[in-house]
Amino acid sequence: MAGGSATSGRSVTSRALAVLDAFDSSAPRLSLSEIAERSGTPLSTTHRLLGELTEWGALARRADGRYEIGRKLWDLGLLAPVQLELRQVAAPFLLDVHTATRDTVHLAVREGRSALYVERISGRESVPVVSQVGSRLPLHATGVGKVLLAAAPDDVIEAVLRAPRRATRHTVVDPARLRRELGEVRRRGYARTAEEMSLGTLSVAVPVRAERGGDAVVVAALGVVAPSHRRDLTRLVPVLEVAARGIGRQLSQVRHFH
Amino acid sequence: MAGGSATSGRSVTSRALAVLDAFDSSAPRLSLSEIAERSGTPLSTTHRLLGELTEWGALARRADGRYEIGRKLWDLGLLAPVQLELRQVAAPFLLDVHTATRDTVHLAVREGRSALYVERISGRESVPVVSQVGSRLPLHATGVGKVLLAAAPDDVIEAVLRAPRRATRHTVVDPARLRRELGEVRRRGYARTAEEMSLGTLSVAVPVRAERGGDAVVVAALGVVAPSHRRDLTRLVPVLEVAARGIGRQLSQVRHFH
Numbered sequence: 001m002a003g004g005s006a007t008s009g010r011s012v013t014s015r016a017l018a019v020l021d022a023f024d025s026s027a028p029r030l031s032l033s034e035i036a037e038r039s040g041t042p043l044s045t046t047h048r049l050l051g052e053l054t055e056w057g058a059l060a061r062r063a064d065g066r067y068e069i070g071r072k073l074w075d076l077g078l079l080a081p082v083q084l085e086l087r088q089v090a091a092p093f094l095l096d097v098h099t100a101t102r103d104t105v106h107l108a109v110r111e112g113r114s115a116l117y118v119e120r121i122s123g124r125e126s127v128p129v130v131s132q133v134g135s136r137l138p139l140h141a142t143g144v145g146k147v148l149l150a151a152a153p154d155d156v157i158e159a160v161l162r163a164p165r166r167a168t169r170h171t172v173v174d175p176a177r178l179r180r181e182l183g184e185v186r187r188r189g190y191a192r193t194a195e196e197m198s199l200g201t202l203s204v205a206v207p208v209r210a211e212r213g214g215d216a217v218v219v220a221a222l223g224v225v226a227p228s229h230r231r232d233l234t235r236l237v238p239v240l241e242v243a244a245r246g247i248g249r250q251l252s253q254v255r256h257f258h
Numbered sequence: 259m260a261g262g263s264a265t266s267g268r269s270v271t272s273r274a275l276a277v278l279d280a281f282d283s284s285a286p287r288l289s290l291s292e293i294a295e296r297s298g299t300p301l302s303t304t305h306r307l308l309g310e311l312t313e314w315g316a317l318a319r320r321a322d323g324r325y326e327i328g329r330k331l332w333d334l335g336l337l338a339p340v341q342l343e344l345r346q347v348a349a350p351f352l353l354d355v356h357t358a359t360r361d362t363v364h365l366a367v368r369e370g371r372s373a374l375y376v377e378r379i380s381g382r383e384s385v386p387v388v389s390q391v392g393s394r395l396p397l398h399a400t401g402v403g404k405v406l407l408a409a410a411p412d413d414v415i416e417a418v419l420r421a422p423r424r425a426t427r428h429t430v431v432d433p434a435r436l437r438r439e440l441g442e443v444r445r446r447g448y449a450r451t452a453e454e455m456s457l458g459t460l461s462v463a464v465p466v467r468a469e470r471g472g473d474a475v476v477v478a479a480l481g482v483v484a485p486s487h488r489r490d491l492t493r494l495v496p497v498l499e500v501a502a503r504g505i506g507r508q509l510s511q512v513r514h515f516h
Contacts, residue, residue: 012270028337039280078392079286148340
């Protein structure tokens with residue numbers, strides 16, 4: 001191991017990765033000096049690394065001189081399993097649900113203590129929602145989140161119940177009440193929220209189960225968001241269940257090929 | 259500039275990028291030795307770089323020991339302009355077209371001599387197609403491709419016409435005939451293909467124009483693919499045009515905010 005070259009190698013690679021880390025959804029376009037500052041890298045080193053990353057296609061330089069994520073990273077990102085093994089399989093089923101309901105349809109997976117939104121179908125007549133593909137939202141305050149939380153290991157549930165944050169005045173943050181809700185989600189097989197994440201919207205969600213090592217495991221949650229005057233949202237549960245079973249069956253098959 | 263550290267830095271970063279380059283859509287999951295071979299990197303160096311890239315989240319190690327693209331690169335890829343500035347803006351319009359037609363709907367941009375498929379909406383009742391998001395297909399053999407080629411600079415057109423490859427027995431590869439077709443695309447404002455990319459399918463496509471520096475420039479192509487018994491596909495041209503204008507208008511506005 002080690003020796004001088006391995007050590008300098010480690011730091012060079014991690015510096016290049018730190019440059020990429022400067023970009024996020026709140027800052028998708030950055031100047032040289034912003035990148036240097038956000039990554040904690042000297043300006044001259046940043047300049048050299050930007051040159052290499054741009055040449056390879058990880059970043060691209062815009063007409064205004066700022067940098068943005070390049071097509072090469074977009075390409076590579078499309079190869080991630082969340083895309084190849086989940087999003088592509090699920091997309092036609094989400095479209096079926098949207099066609100039947102005209103509502104915004106979501107697919108989310110649990111990532112730590114967040115619900116990661118993997119796919120979304122939303123027409124221009126659907127209610128506006130905060131989430132988009134790649135968003136992370138709290139597990140306790142959304143329909144898909146409650147479904148994922150209800151299926152999470154105990155330590156995740158305890159960690160979330162210790163500090164549930166309020167997103168609106170309707171967000172359920174009382175640990176005892178949340179715990180009761182998770183029990184209901186498991187028993188009834190779906191979750192329902194009313195204006196907990198954003199005012200004016202309701203959501204309902206069901207688990208997507210797939211076979212993993214002989215067990216049917218919750219691998220994702222499928223949900224719709226609708227305007228809050230729609231009092232009959234639970235009538236969509238069977239629609240979601242049919243789609244979720246379709247996704248789960250395909251996912252169980254897909255896994256066998258790899 | 260230069261000096262020993264800059265030189266070794268350059269090669270370390272580029273070796274890390276070469277490791278990522280080993281992955282593509284035909285090989286999204288690779289073993290250590292496959293990565294070493296495909297990237298031309300010694301096994302021990304590959305092992306160390308994989309450790310760093312996995313720790314950062316660019317790659318992830320699967321249960322079977324192979325590596326795949328990690329969620330971090332998926333996240334960063336979502337920040338690329340092709341996603342943020344085009345795909346998100348266009349997706350609801352593609353959904354409108356799909357709702358109206360039930361056919362597979364595509365949005366593509368020109369990347370060199372290929373049509374890069376940026377978004378696709380395809381139901382389970384739509385005709386199966388070869389393209390998916392991230393696919394590159396030849397410009398001369400698809401509906402969206404012909405639209406993009408008709409708007410391309412002369413040197414691109416000449417390069418494509420020099421060596422148009424046959425995808426099916428119906429692919430138009432005669433340069434003079436292709437040149438006439440491109441003239442018709444420009445004059446009529448749409449392109450139409452019959453079984454040129456895959457047997458059993460027809461396609462029709464229109465340009466998406468957006469304002470760039472005061473001019474209305476073709477920035478993308480919007481098309482549908484349908485089974486070849488549908489003889490009336492050109493009746494969809496007005497549907498596509500309405501959606502393409504909606505996309506173009508939003509794109510022209512979006513640009514002003516950046």
